[in-house]
Amino acid sequence: MLFHVKMTVKLPLDMDPAKAAQLKADxxxxxxxxxxxxxxxxxxxxxxxxxxxxxxxxxSVEALHDTLLQLPLFPYMDIEIDGLCRHPSSIxxxxx
Ligand SMILES: O=C(O)C[C@H]1C=CC(=O)O1
Numbered sequence: 001m002l003f004h005v006k007m008t009v010k011l012p013l014d015m016d017p018a019k020a021a022q023l024k025a026d027x028x029x030x031x032x033x034x035x036x037x038x039x040x041x042x043x044x045x046x047x048x049x050x051x052x053x054x055x056x057x058x059x060s061v062e063a064l065h066d067t068l069l070q071l072p073l074f075p076y077m078d079i080e081i082d083g084l085c086r087h088p089s090s091i092x093x094x095x096x
Contacts, residue, residue: 001057002041002084003064007077008051026072039067055084 011020034040042055058064064081068074 001059001061001064003056003058004082004084005054005056005064005068006046006051006080007054007073008049008079009073009077010050011073011076023072023076030071034067 011023031040031043035043039056039058040054041057042053044053045051046053056064056067058067061083068079071077
Protein backbone atom coordinates (compact mmCIF):
# COMPACT_ATOMS: atom_id res chain seq x y z
CA MET A 1 0.00 0.00 0.00
CA LEU A 2 1.21 3.48 -0.85
CA PHE A 3 0.77 6.39 1.54
CA HIS A 4 1.41 10.06 0.91
CA VAL A 5 2.63 11.60 4.15
CA LYS A 6 3.29 15.23 5.02
CA MET A 7 5.54 15.74 8.05
CA THR A 8 5.95 19.18 9.55
CA VAL A 9 8.69 19.39 12.17
CA LYS A 10 8.14 21.69 15.13
CA LEU A 11 11.10 21.48 17.49
CA PRO A 12 10.70 23.59 20.64
CA LEU A 13 12.63 26.84 20.26
CA ASP A 14 14.29 26.26 23.63
CA MET A 15 15.42 22.69 22.88
CA ASP A 16 19.08 22.03 23.73
CA PRO A 17 20.93 22.32 20.37
CA ALA A 18 22.91 19.15 21.10
CA LYS A 19 19.67 17.20 21.68
CA ALA A 20 18.18 18.61 18.47
CA ALA A 21 21.31 17.66 16.52
CA GLN A 22 21.21 14.10 17.92
CA LEU A 23 17.51 13.70 17.09
CA LYS A 24 18.14 14.88 13.51
CA ALA A 25 21.12 12.53 13.12
CA ASP A 26 19.11 9.57 14.46
CA UNK A 27 16.19 10.50 12.20
CA UNK A 28 18.48 10.67 9.16
CA UNK A 29 19.96 7.23 9.91
CA UNK A 30 16.52 5.59 10.21
CA UNK A 31 15.12 7.48 7.20
CA UNK A 32 18.00 6.30 5.02
CA UNK A 33 17.63 2.71 6.25
CA UNK A 34 13.90 2.72 5.47
CA UNK A 35 14.68 4.13 2.00
CA UNK A 36 17.27 1.40 1.40
CA UNK A 37 14.65 -1.18 2.42
CA UNK A 38 12.19 0.28 -0.12
CA UNK A 39 9.69 1.26 2.56
CA UNK A 40 10.22 5.04 2.27
CA UNK A 41 9.93 5.53 -1.51
CA UNK A 42 10.13 9.32 -1.78
CA UNK A 43 11.38 12.06 0.52
CA UNK A 44 11.07 15.63 -0.66
CA UNK A 45 11.69 18.87 1.23
CA UNK A 46 8.81 21.34 0.92
CA UNK A 47 10.55 24.52 -0.19
CA UNK A 48 10.60 27.18 2.47
CA UNK A 49 9.36 24.92 5.26
CA UNK A 50 10.86 22.52 7.80
CA UNK A 51 8.56 19.89 6.35
CA UNK A 52 8.57 17.08 3.83
CA UNK A 53 6.33 15.19 1.47
CA UNK A 54 7.02 11.48 1.56
CA UNK A 55 5.65 8.34 -0.03
CA UNK A 56 5.76 5.15 2.02
CA UNK A 57 5.22 1.65 0.64
CA UNK A 58 4.05 -0.54 3.52
CA UNK A 59 1.70 -3.51 3.82
CA SER A 60 -0.92 -1.93 6.08
CA VAL A 61 -2.10 1.15 7.93
CA GLU A 62 -0.81 -0.47 11.11
CA ALA A 63 2.67 -0.86 9.57
CA LEU A 64 2.64 2.81 8.59
CA HIS A 65 1.56 3.81 12.09
CA ASP A 66 4.30 1.68 13.70
CA THR A 67 6.94 3.06 11.32
CA LEU A 68 6.01 6.68 11.98
CA LEU A 69 6.01 6.07 15.74
CA GLN A 70 9.63 4.85 15.51
CA LEU A 71 10.87 8.11 13.99
CA PRO A 72 13.00 10.00 16.53
CA LEU A 73 11.34 13.28 15.51
CA PHE A 74 7.82 11.80 15.81
CA PRO A 75 7.01 13.64 19.08
CA TYR A 76 7.83 16.92 17.36
CA MET A 77 5.97 16.42 14.07
CA ASP A 78 2.52 17.19 12.77
CA ILE A 79 1.65 14.38 10.35
CA GLU A 80 -0.97 14.27 7.61
CA ILE A 81 -1.63 11.03 5.73
CA ASP A 82 -3.45 10.20 2.51
CA GLY A 83 -3.83 6.65 1.20
CA LEU A 84 -3.05 6.28 -2.51
CA CYS A 85 -4.61 3.99 -5.09
CA ARG A 86 -4.20 3.66 -8.84
CA HIS A 87 -5.71 6.40 -10.96
CA PRO A 88 -7.71 5.01 -13.90
CA SER A 89 -6.01 7.45 -16.29
CA SER A 90 -2.48 6.67 -15.15
CA ILE A 91 -0.27 5.37 -17.98
CA UNK A 92 2.05 3.57 -15.56
CA UNK A 93 1.59 -0.17 -15.27
CA UNK A 94 3.09 -0.36 -11.79
CA UNK A 95 2.74 1.87 -8.76
CA UNK A 96 6.05 3.81 -9.16
O1 LIG B 1 13.76 16.81 7.85
C1 LIG B 1 12.58 16.36 7.85
O2 LIG B 1 11.76 16.64 6.97
C2 LIG B 1 12.13 15.45 8.98
C3 LIG B 1 12.67 14.09 8.88
C4 LIG B 1 12.37 13.28 7.71
C5 LIG B 1 13.49 12.66 7.30
C6 LIG B 1 14.56 13.15 8.06
O3 LIG B 1 15.74 12.83 7.98
O4 LIG B 1 14.10 14.07 8.93
